[in-house]
Amino acid sequence: MRRFLIVLLISVISVSAFCQTPNGAAPLYNDLSDKLKKEEIMNALPLSLEMYRVYVPYFWDAHHRVLSKRLIEDDYGIKVLSFLKVLISKGDPEIKEMLTPLYLWGKVRYSNDSVRVNESFTDLTAYLEEGTGFANSKAETYMLMTLKELEDKPFVSKKRQQEVLKKVVANLEACECHESDNRDQLTLTERAWSRYLLAQSYHYRYEHFDQNPEYLGKSAQYSPDQMDLAEKRAFQMDAFLFTGQMELLKYRIEYFSWLDKEGEHAAALEQMASIAFAYPSDTNMKLLMNYYADHGGKQDFPVYWQAHINSQxxxxxxxxFRFSKHDKINFSDKQEKWLMFDFWGTWCPPCIKEMPEVQAFYHENLTRGGVPKLLVYTLSFMSENLSRFMDENDYTFPVAEIDRKDLNAFGVSSFPTKVLVTPEGQYVVIPLGADWKLFVKNYVLL
Structure with missing residues (x-):
C-alpha cells in the first residue's frame, strides 16, 4: 500500500498540472475539510469514510493536514481525539495504520496519567520499526511532537526518549531520496519532507540531550535547501506543528554564528554562502560579500560565487532547443553565458498572468548595455495556437515547443518554473512562488 500511496500523493502535495483525480473527489474533499474544521466534527465521519473509498490521497491529506492542526487547539483537540478513536475503530487496517500515530500523539498530549502516556509512547515507538512513515502514518512527525509533549510530562525516561530520537533519525536518513540523482516529483517530495524532519530532529537532540555542535551542524545541513523549497508543501504542516511558522533559516544562522564565534571562518563562509544561495535577498548577498571580503578574498567575489552555485x-x-533559424541551444556545446528558461503553457493561468513580467525582463536584459551576461528563453509545453498567442500579445521573447521528455529531463512538474543554467553547464531550479527576478539578479550578479 505504502509505495502506491506515495505515488498518488504527488497529486495532493505537488501542484503539478498533470494530476488526475476521480470525479467528485475535490468537492468531497472540500466538504470533509470544512466539517473537520467545524464544531460538528462527528458529522464528518460518513464523509471521511466516503473519501477513503473514493480517493485515498485526499483522505490522507485532509486528516493529517487538518486534524493535526486542530489537535493542538486545546478547546477542540479532545473532540478530534474522539473522532480519531471512532474512525480507527471502524476496523479498516489501512485507516488504522495511517492514523494511529496521529491518535497516539493526541493521547499523550491530553493525558496526565503516567501509565497511559508510557503505553501510548510504546505503541507509537512500534510504528517506527516499519520504516519511514512518509505519505502514510507520518510516525516520525508524531513522535517528534510526542517528545515535545514530554518536556512537561516527566513520565518517560530520557534514555528511552533519546533512543527513540535516534530511531527517527535512522529512519529518515535511510531514505534513498538523499542519495538519488533522480529529480522526479516523488523523490523530491519525499526528500523535502525527510530533510525538514532531520533538521528538527538534530536540533532537538542538540537542545535537549547534549550540546554537541555536530548536531547543530547537522540541523543546518538538513535545513530546507533550494530543491526542498520547491516542494515546501510536503513539510509545511510539520513546520506549523513544530514551531508555528516556516523557520527555514534559523538553524543555518545559529550554526553560522557558532562557527564564527569559534573562529572557524572558512566553514562559516560556506554556511553563509549556503544561506545566500537558498535565500538570495539583497541583505543576505551583502552579508556574504562583506564576510567574504573579511575572511575569503583569494578570488574575486563573482568567481567564488559562481563556483558555489555550480557546486549546488x-x-x-x-x-x-531551436528558437529560430539562427537561435539554437545545444547543451552538448559549451555555453559562454548564463541562460534562463521559463517553462510555461498557454493553458496555465499563472503563466499567462506573469507573461508581461517575463517580456519586460527579457527587454530589460537586452537593453542593459555592454556584453550581456544572461540570455533569456522560454519553453512552451502543450500550448495551443502559440504563434497567434505571441502575436496578439506582442511578445518578442524567444520560445520553443517542448515535450514531456524535456520536462522530465529538468524535473519540471509545476508551472510556471524558472531554470537557470550556468556557463559551466550546471542548472538550478528557482523555487516556485519565489521572487524569480531577485534570484536571477543575485545569482548572475546583474
Whole structure:
C-alpha cells in the first residue's frame, strides 16, 4: 500500500498540472475539510469514510493536514481525539495504520496519567520499526511532537526518549531520496519532507540531550535547501506543528554564528554562502560579500560565487532547443553565458498572468548595455495556437515547443518554473512562488 500511496500523493502535495483525480473527489474533499474544521466534527465521519473509498490521497491529506492542526487547539483537540478513536475503530487496517500515530500523539498530549502516556509512547515507538512513515502514518512527525509533549510530562525516561530520537533519525536518513540523482516529483517530495524532519530532529537532540555542535551542524545541513523549497508543501504542516511558522533559516544562522564565534571562518563562509544561495535577498548577498571580503578574498567575489552555485547545481541534460533559424541551444556545446528558461503553457493561468513580467525582463536584459551576461528563453509545453498567442500579445521573447521528455529531463512538474543554467553547464531550479527576478539578479550578479 505504502509505495502506491506515495505515488498518488504527488497529486495532493505537488501542484503539478498533470494530476488526475476521480470525479467528485475535490468537492468531497472540500466538504470533509470544512466539517473537520467545524464544531460538528462527528458529522464528518460518513464523509471521511466516503473519501477513503473514493480517493485515498485526499483522505490522507485532509486528516493529517487538518486534524493535526486542530489537535493542538486545546478547546477542540479532545473532540478530534474522539473522532480519531471512532474512525480507527471502524476496523479498516489501512485507516488504522495511517492514523494511529496521529491518535497516539493526541493521547499523550491530553493525558496526565503516567501509565497511559508510557503505553501510548510504546505503541507509537512500534510504528517506527516499519520504516519511514512518509505519505502514510507520518510516525516520525508524531513522535517528534510526542517528545515535545514530554518536556512537561516527566513520565518517560530520557534514555528511552533519546533512543527513540535516534530511531527517527535512522529512519529518515535511510531514505534513498538523499542519495538519488533522480529529480522526479516523488523523490523530491519525499526528500523535502525527510530533510525538514532531520533538521528538527538534530536540533532537538542538540537542545535537549547534549550540546554537541555536530548536531547543530547537522540541523543546518538538513535545513530546507533550494530543491526542498520547491516542494515546501510536503513539510509545511510539520513546520506549523513544530514551531508555528516556516523557520527555514534559523538553524543555518545559529550554526553560522557558532562557527564564527569559534573562529572557524572558512566553514562559516560556506554556511553563509549556503544561506545566500537558498535565500538570495539583497541583505543576505551583502552579508556574504562583506564576510567574504573579511575572511575569503583569494578570488574575486563573482568567481567564488559562481563556483558555489555550480557546486549546488546539477549537470544540464543533453538537449537541443531551436528558437529560430539562427537561435539554437545545444547543451552538448559549451555555453559562454548564463541562460534562463521559463517553462510555461498557454493553458496555465499563472503563466499567462506573469507573461508581461517575463517580456519586460527579457527587454530589460537586452537593453542593459555592454556584453550581456544572461540570455533569456522560454519553453512552451502543450500550448495551443502559440504563434497567434505571441502575436496578439506582442511578445518578442524567444520560445520553443517542448515535450514531456524535456520536462522530465529538468524535473519540471509545476508551472510556471524558472531554470537557470550556468556557463559551466550546471542548472538550478528557482523555487516556485519565489521572487524569480531577485534570484536571477543575485545569482548572475546583474
Amino acid at each position: 547545481g546539477a549537470e544540464v541534460p543533453n538537449l537541443k
